[in-house]
């Protein structure tokens with residue numbers, strides 16, 4: 186998918202419940218749902234409900250929001266049973282990272298040994 190604004194954005198459509206998703210957490214600011222193509226036994230995406238394309242586009246003043254996402258990643262990892270075995274939080278940003286959906290999203294991956302360095 187190429188960069189788009191909120192109107193045509195896949196993840197904004199999930200936020201608006203126009204497209205189904207397996208939602209695992211929601212509050213006023215955040216939504217978390219199962220990745221449709223899981224790369225590990227645990228693979229959840231966490232997004233802010235407000236649209237911005239990537240970390241590179243994060244607005245001034247988003248420190249608290251970004252911090253809340255990280256702590257939610259920890260909480261979801263614990264709920265999914267990988268808090269002790271370990272997990273990885275991934276934030277792909279821009280073309281070389283392989284970012285495909287241009288609504289910022291944090292991957293939470295776990296449940297198997299994860300290779301390092303990533304490809």
Ligand code: AMP
Nearest residue numbers: 206219220221222223277283284285286
């Ligand atoms: P990225 O490559 O970091 O942009 O990751 C995009 C992620 O979104 C991929 O892991 C996809 O499997 C996932 N994805 C794409 N469409 C959906 C969808 N409709 N519901 C849940 N996850 C999705």
Ligand code: ZN
Nearest residue numbers: 194197236288
């Ligand atoms: Zn969006």
